[in-house]
Amino acid sequence: MIKMYQDKSTKPLLEVIELSKSFTVRKGIFSSLNSNVIAAKNISFNIDHGETLGLVGESGCGKTTVGLSVLRLIEPSSGKVKLNGVDITELRSKELRKHRREMQMIFQDPYSALNPRMRVGKIVEEPLNIFSAANSKDKKDLVSTIFERVGLQTEDMNKFPHEFSGGQRQRIGIGRALALKPSLIVCDEPVSSLDVSIQAQVINLLIDLQEELGLAYLFISHDLAIVQHISHRIAVMYLGQIVEMADCNELFMNPFHPYTKALLSAVPLMNPKNKEKNQNLIMGDLPSPINRPSGCCFHTRCTYVMKRCIEEPPIYQKIKKNHWAACHLN
Amino acid sequence: MTDIALEIKNLHTNFYSQGRVIKAVNGVSFNLEKQNTLGIVGESGCGKSVTALSLLRLIPNPPGKIVEGTINFEGQNILEFSDDEIRKVRGNKISMIFQEPMTSLNPVLTIGFQIMEVLRLHKQLSKKEANDLAKEMLSFVKIPDINRKMKEYPHELSGGMRQRVMIAIALSCNPKVLIADEPTTALDVTIQAQILDLIQELQEKFSTAIMLISHDIGVIFEMCDKILVMYAGRIVEEAKLNDLFELQCHPYTKSLFDSIPILNDPGNIGGKKVRLKEIKGIVPSLHNLPEGCYFAPRCIYATSECYNKYPPTEEKFPGHFVACWNADAIIDNQP
Numbered sequence: 306m307i308k309m310y311q312d313k314s315t316k317p318l319l320e321v322i323e324l325s326k327s328f329t330v331r332k333g334i335f336s337s338l339n340s341n342v343i344a345a346k347n348i349s350f351n352i353d354h355g356e357t358l359g360l361v362g363e364s365g366c367g368k369t370t371v372g373l374s375v376l377r378l379i380e381p382s383s384g385k386v387k388l389n390g391v392d393i394t395e396l397r398s399k400e401l402r403k404h405r406r407e408m409q410m411i412f413q414d415p416y417s418a419l420n421p422r423m424r425v426g427k428i429v430e431e432p433l434n435i436f437s438a439a440n441s442k443d444k445k446d447l448v449s450t451i452f453e454r455v456g457l458q459t460e461d462m463n464k465f466p467h468e469f470s471g472g473q474r475q476r477i478g479i480g481r482a483l484a485l486k487p488s489l490i491v492c493d494e495p496v497s498s499l500d501v502s503i504q505a506q507v508i509n510l511l512i513d514l515q516e517e518l519g520l521a522y523l524f525i526s527h528d529l530a531i532v533q534h535i536s537h538r539i540a541v542m543y544l545g546q547i548v549e550m551a552d553c554n555e556l557f558m559n560p561f562h563p564y565t566k567a568l569l570s571a572v573p574l575m576n577p578k579n580k581e582k583n584q585n586l587i588m589g590d591l592p593s594p595i596n597r598p599s600g601c602c603f604h605t606r607c608t609y610v611m612k613r614c615i616e617e618p619p620i621y622q623k624i625k626k627n628h629w630a631a632c633h634l635n
Numbered sequence: 636m637t638d639i640a641l642e643i644k645n646l647h648t649n650f651y652s653q654g655r656v657i658k659a660v661n662g663v664s665f666n667l668e669k670q671n672t673l674g675i676v677g678e679s680g681c682g683k684s685v686t687a688l689s690l691l692r693l694i695p696n697p698p699g700k701i702v703e704g705t706i707n708f709e710g711q712n713i714l715e716f717s718d719d720e721i722r723k724v725r726g727n728k729i730s731m732i733f734q735e736p737m738t739s740l741n742p743v744l745t746i747g748f749q750i751m752e753v754l755r756l757h758k759q760l761s762k763k764e765a766n767d768l769a770k771e772m773l774s775f776v777k778i779p780d781i782n783r784k785m786k787e788y789p790h791e792l793s794g795g796m797r798q799r800v801m802i803a804i805a806l807s808c809n810p811k812v813l814i815a816d817e818p819t820t821a822l823d824v825t826i827q828a829q830i831l832d833l834i835q836e837l838q839e840k841f842s843t844a845i846m847l848i849s850h851d852i853g854v855i856f857e858m859c860d861k862i863l864v865m866y867a868g869r870i871v872e873e874a875k876l877n878d879l880f881e882l883q884c885h886p887y888t889k890s891l892f893d894s895i896p897i898l899n900d901p902g903n904i905g906g907k908k909v910r911l912k913e914i915k916g917i918v919p920s921l922h923n924l925p926e927g928c929y930f931a932p933r934c935i936y937a938t939s940e941c942y943n944k945y946p947p948t949e950e951k952f953p954g955h956f957v958a959c960w961n962a963d964a965i966i967d968n969q970p
Contacts, residue, residue, distance in 0.1 A: 363823035470917050500678035500850065502914035505894040509910045527823065530896040534911065557899055571828035572898050573853030576880070586832065587825050590793045 316390060317351035318521050319375065319408075319489055324348040324384035326370050330595070342594045344370040346545045347621070348384070354488065355515065357522040359536030359553070361529060361568070363591055367545040368525045372491045375523060376408055377401060388489070406436055409482035413494035415474035419466040425477050426452075426462030432484045447484070455480040455510060472503035479510065483518075491523045496531065508535060529572050533557055538627075541565050544594060544602040547621065551628040561630045563607045601633065609634060640812050640844040641667040641690065641729075646704035648682075648689045651697065655922040659685040659699070661868035667812065672838065672845040674859030676852055676891075680918055682868040683848045687816045690846075691729060692721050708812070727757040730805040734817035736797035740789040746773075747785030750804050757808045772803040775840070776833060795826035802833065806841055813838075816848045831858060852895060856880070861954075864888045867919055867929040870948070874955040884957040884966055887930045890914045928960065936961045 326345045332338040345367040352358045360368050374381040377393055385392050393404050409432075412418035419428055430448050433439050439447055449459045455476040466474055475495060482490050492511070496504040512535060514520055526532050532539055533553060540550040541564065549562040560566045567587040587606045592598050598605050604614040613633050621631035648660040660682045667673050675683045688694050689701050692713065706713040708729065713721065725731075733739040741749060750769040754760050760768065766785075773781045776799040789797055798818060805813055815834065819827040831854065838845055849855050855862060862879050864872040864887065872885040883889040893912040916933040919925055925932060931941040940960050948958040951966065959965070 363825065472917065500918075501852075502678060502891060502894050503917070505896075505911035505913040506915075508896070509913055512910055528896075529824070530898045533898060534896040534909070567825060569898070571824040573828075573831070573851065573857040575853050575856050575892070575895065575897055586828055588829070590795055590826065591823070 318354045318356075318389065319352040319523075320385070320387040320390075321348060321350050321371075321375060322385040322387070324371065324374055324386060325382050326367075326374050326379065327382050340595055343545050343597065344594065345374065345381075348547055349621075350540055350547070350550065352489065352521050352523060354521055355519040356538070357515065357524050357536045359532035359539040360523060360525045360542060361527060361532050361539060362542035363527060363568075365591060365594065366542045367594075368527075368542055369493055370545075371542070372410070372493050372523060372525050376405070376410055376491055378410070406438075406485045407487050408489040408491065409485065409487040410491045410493065411475070411478050411482050411495045414498055415471055415478050416466075416498075418478055419474060421466055423465075424463050425457075425466060425469070428466070428477060429462075429480045429484055432481060436485060438485060451480045451483055454514075455483070456506075470503075471499050472506055475499060475507050476510065479507075479514070483514070486518070487520070489521045489523065491525070493525045494527070495524075497526065497528065504531070511535065529569065541568065544592065544597065546602060546631065547629075548603065548632070549628075549630040551630075555628055559628075561624055561628065561634075562603075562632050563609050563634070564603050567606075567608075601631075638669050639666045640669045640708070641846075642705075642707040643667075643686075643690070644705045644707070646686065646689060646706065647702045648685050648694060648699060649702050650699045657921045658868050658924065659921060660689060661924075663704075663865075663868075663870055665863055665870065665873065667844050667846055668861075669811075669844050670838070670842045671861065672847055672859045674855035674862045675846065675848045675865060676850065676855050676862065677865035678850060678891075678918060680867075680921065681865040683850075683865055684816055686865075687731070687814050687846065687848055690814060691725050691731060692716070693725075693731075723757070726753055726805075726810075727808045728810050729812040729814065730808065730810040731814040731816065732798070732801050732805050732818045734820050736794060736801050736821065737789065739801060740797060742789055745786055745788055746792070746800050750800070750807055753804055753807050768807065769803075772807045773800075775806070775837060776800070776803045778803075793826075794822055795829060798822065798826075798830055799833065802830075802837065806837060806843070809841055810843060812846065813843045814846045814848075817850070818847070819854060820849070820851070827854070834858070852892065864891070867924065868921060869929065869945075869958065870956075871930065871959070872955075872957050874952075878952065878955050882952075882955075882966065882969055884951055884955065884962045885930075885959045886934045886936050886961070886965060887914075889965070890933075890935075928958075936965060 324345060325347055327341045327343045329339045330342055332340055348371055350358060362368050373379045375386055381394055386394050388404055388407055393401060426448055429451055430444060433444050452459050452462060457476055496507050499507060524535055536553050538552050539556045540547045543564050549565045560569055589606045592605055600616050601614040601619050604610045619631045619633045621629060624630050644664050646660055646663045650657040650659055663686055677683050690706055694701060701714060747769055750772055751765040754765040754768055770781050778784050778799055819830050847858055859876055861875055863870050866887050872888045883892055894914055896911055914933055919929055927942040927944055928946055931937040946958045946960045948956050951957050951962055
């Protein structure tokens with residue numbers, strides 16, 4: 306039954322087409338003037354069954370907005386999100402709910418993502434109740450299977466979230482996401498609040514679950530090393546746009562966009578012998594998404610900036626097989 | 636020994652809460668050499684930050700208390716200073732950069748005022764002199780448009796800019812020692828790279844000794860000359876950067892390094908997703924430490940001896956200290 310990533314003939318599980326999301330902010334407390342913050346602009350990507358797409362970028366680049374829009378936890382301003390060929394952006398709430406079973410989310414902060422007043426067994430069971438997905442006898446078995454699968458003790462089912470450590474709480478969050486046997490899980494920075502030794506445990510769990518259950522992940526993170534470890538393909542976002550997307554190895558070996566290059570060279574290396582100066586260090590801060598730069602949004606920090614970059618936005622296009630980028634240097 | 640800026644001996648800091656004693660720092664000794672950078676790594680709760688705060692006597696009392704140890708700075712024990720005396724050291728001869736630049740700057744005072752405050756307090760400068768020096772400091776940390784920035788409030792600056800201001804404040808009195816507690820953790824990688832570069836550049840200019848605390852081993856490796864690895868309130872391994880990179884003698888250091896996903900790890904190139912090497916189990920709670928070595932319950936090399944007695948710290952190679960009963964076996968096992 307499990308369709309693996311290698312099976313290219315099937316239709317993609319998730320298709321995101323030209324997704325945009327803007328938020329309106331008031332200019333001042335007493336002002337009636339509004340301005341638009343474009344959090345995500347013309348985002349398009351596919352995710353196949355059993356595949357992991359990594360979404361990287363700095364804070365404020367719109368990664369989380371994309372993740373939430375894909376699940377329609379926030380309403381996208383325009384664009385389509387197709388899950389198994391069905392456009393979920395047009396569904397009414399009752400219809401949408403049927404499709405929500407297929408997609409789940411794991412949140413960044415395992416401390417605030419679990420209801421502190423619910424026993425953890427109930428937390429994992431709740432999705433089953435909402436969808437009447439199992440009768441009460443099966444439910445118990447199912448919850449204990451999930452508990453064992455994510456590496457928790459079944460006798461801990463009656464405890465409350467505060468009795469667990471961060472890593473264990475994240476396991477509970479993963480268990481809850483798995484309860485309805487989804488085909489897609491959006492992981493929004495699932496390990497960034499965990500210590501490295503625990504981080505490795507959670508990443509390994511996610512990799513194992515993917516192999517076993519054929520899950521697809523949209524893996525949102527700012528940590529390039531982790532994204533490289535878990536993703537099959539990677540999309541790099543800057544100021545609400547995807548600037549480059551490629552297969553994992555291709556992106557790290559042959560980064561094309563100057564921002565991707567800068568991002569890669571900014572990561573501190575764990576090798577004292579490789580202490581050469583970062584050549585691609587970029588200056589300055591991320592521009593505000595309210596006042597987006599003209600032309601290419603990266604031109605204010607780019608080392609290769611040309612006149613053309615300031616005037617016209619580059620087109621996001623294919624530069625070679627499975628490698629897309631938006632840059633005039635093409 | 637004139638080349639030692641700060642000498643810490645057998646430091647114990649406890650916290651008392653709900654009738655329990657939490658041994659946050661449990662017998663830590665090390666030296667910070669002049670003009671050098673010392674890095675402390677470890678997971679959250681290992682006592683990195685409490686060590687840093689203890690050095691400046693910033694531990695809130697109650698619930699915390701430095702119960703034992705000496706901190707020698709310029710021939711005097713900081714722990715015996717009166718409140719007035721320690722206040723003259725803080726921000727002047729020893730200063731600190733904190734993790735979260737938003738909460739460590741005062742939101743209702745301008746940037747200019749906050750830099751000048753330090754200078755006027757410690758250097759007794761006039762308003763005019765302090766103003767000039769503050770501007771000079773801001774130019775050192777590469778803040779553009781200084782005259783305007785002096786009049787701005789912290790919320791008007793980005794995270795990276797705020798951290799630059801913090802660095803300017805910390806270095807304005809030309810301190811002997813700078814303690815940087817996770818200075819880049821709240822920042823994005825591209826900004827982190829800028830700030831780390833800046834710290835290195837200013838270290839040369841001001842010849843400051845830096846104690847850098849981070850959970851990010853990549854940052855520590857990029858910046859430090861000597862590294863301390865802490866686990867559950869104790870130093871488990873201490874070595875020079877290259878020595879530690881070549882050979883990790885303590886099983887915790889080794890498994891910590893192995894568990895970190897490395898960028899462009901040769902084992903990970905190719906289609907199949909490789910599992911990371913995880914450390915089983917979790918960090919022990921500090922009020923209920925196991926008998927023997929604290930890492931033993933998670934250690935793959937643990938023998939019965941490890942569960943009985945905490946291992947002594949031994950110098951296995953020149954300048955390379957390890958606290959492990961099985962260090963020799965681990966060293967022999969590595970190429």
